[in-house]
Amino acid sequence: MNVFDVLWKIALMAIITYLCRVLTLVLVRKKITNVRVLSFFEYLPYGVLSAMVFPVVFYSTASLISALVGTVVAVILSFFRRGLLTVALSATAAVFITELIINAI
Template structure:
């Protein structure tokens, strides 16, 4: 695991999210009434975070299959309304089990 890359990604995500949230406050002095602009400003940080984290999810393990299993587990749990901690622990557990099974199969 490359901690320098992980910390760099976290810093970039935090910076981009902060800039996108801060710029409208600095540029526009009056209240924004346009529905499109309000919707755009509301969803951009989430889409940027998703675009930056999705590749890291797929390459977070040495095996692409276990990463995809963890992603599928996280999507399943999140779709069924579980909390963030449950989703994180469930996907990490799914990756752990998948790694153990793949380790046995390869040997």
């Protein structure tokens, strides 16, 4: 791997990422009053996050079974309103234990 190559590609990534963030934050400074538009932005994070998680979460670990177990654990715990960190770490632990069991069989 060419060090120079890696350096400028990381810089390129950083520039694009920053431009995506700064563009609307600086250009759209007026308050939006339209109810539908406001509602759209209220709901957007839920839509984006849900699409980011499902279904790729099922393939985020070494085996489908362990990912399923981890996902179920995360969904149940968050349904009962456990916090972000608790849910994330419990899902991780569930995957770890499931894979230990799978490998032992």
